[in-house]
Amino acid sequence: MNAIEVKDLRKEFKAYSSRAGLKGAFRDLFTRNYKIVPAVNDISFTVKQGEMVGYIGENGAGKSTTIKMLTGILTPTSGEIIVNGMDPHKEREKFVRTVGVVFGQRSQLWWDIAVQESFRLLKKVYKVSDADYNSHMDHVIKTLDIEPLLDRPVRKLSLGQRMRCELAAALIHNPPLLFLDEPTIGLDVLVKLKIRDFLKEINEKYNTTILLTTHDLTDIEALCERVVMLDEGNIIYDGSLRRMKEKWAEGREIQFEFLESPELARLEAITKGLPVKWEKDEKSQVFKTVTGDDDELVSQIIAATVASLKVKDVKINEPSTEEIVRNIYERGMV
């Protein structure tokens, strides 16, 4: 069964562009320039039950808008959404019982009351029985290590503590589908790791589907098999993370630091005949060259360079996911 089915989903916002200057402001009073801006541009995808999908894109690419449509907060301009077999905004109240939502930048908990009171209230809101609550939440609370925080009011928690509580709160009704909108934003490494481990665990234990947006690609690498990449409201990639790396990785980069900085022309003369291009980083006096996936070429370049120049340091860099993603955006490849 598919947890999420999206077909030709589109969301347009009406933006009004103000004219410049005082005269422009007066004109705006009477006639306004409206522009229809599509935030999400006819996208289609499906997510199977139990999948963990990373939903990535730059700021303003349409990630949050999509999540808000999938959770029933926003009404789509056109297109079809079926999540957990329901149309989110049409049967909102019934639908939200089957999903959990965490917005990293907004709190779901009540600011003034103790965490456990928030939990208790949410338990009532979601009509969770005592037995279910105890068996499920005991485990959640233990794994996220929030036991000592339960009697403190939310406003006194640190960001990392709050985030763990938010996650627990989103799971009170043990939903089969979890939406996480930047859950690790601003968190330290330890908390991030804890949250990732926890997400993996509930995914395995309950086969929970997780859709995750983040700017931290290490989250995606640690959790998601599949990524959906969004740019200006369009899906520009949908597939496995590994394939994306293979497809767009530029090969490895070799960095040299020399005892005496040579001219670029000298280096090019040394590696003449090899398919390389040298670059110089003016600030750190580091010379870089990029190779393909050809292992032999790497050793050839190093051999030729070391033979004729005194080398202080050599580094071979594998491209990180982050760089790959950046490359994709910079070139706007589809």
Next chain:
Amino acid sequence: MFYVTMFFQYIGQYMKTRLEYRTDLVVEIFSDLLSQAINLVFILVVFGHTDLLNGWTRDEIIFIYGFFLVPYALFSAFFNIWDFNERYIVKGELDRILTRPVHSLFQVILERMELESLFGACTGLIVMFYAGSRLGLELSWYDPILFLLFVLGGALVYAGIFVMLACISFWADARTSIMPMMYNIGNYGRYPVDIYNKAIRFILTWILPFAFVGVYPAAFFLGREEWYSYSFLTPVIGLLFFFLSVLVWNKGVQKYSGAGN
């Protein structure tokens, strides 16, 4: 049933929050009582100078004012939505509301309730009893029941109007200053409507039916038979306006476009 449970859950939660700040609570109750006392003195002083207003005696006018305070207190205790635009639309709090399986308006009401405002109802009752005893009004067995009905109706009229005003923010982004203006207009309902000209009377009866919060229902207890039909319309108008406002609200939520991150 679920909504009744939720109502009491939220009230319980509200009490806990309040009790957490003990000094705050004491100070607040004290200041509430004080402001109600000042209110009381103010009413007596202001109306001390009027004797007869278009056929209404001073005590009758005070009685109407006292009545008005009761539904108004109920309204301000539960429909504290004057800052809805800022709090829920601009800050995006509505997103959170919409991810929970309870009607969104109901959640907003529960989150924003301010039970201290109910003290105003006590002032209102005191004023009514004071004026009532001077007028020599008698209490029949059905009066308390009708009183409750009319108070609820009046509170719903207020609620309906202000919910509809809050709904404007679903369509228009900019903040409007219409709310404070409406609070002002609401005050006209506490005076006998036949002192105004026809147009204003029509507006206060059918368009912005604030007259149903004060003068119309109060007229029943004053035994002013010429207004009885209006008095009994109070719950009807209340339900109608509130129902309408819920419809508009539902429509507005569909239109809600969310705040950016």
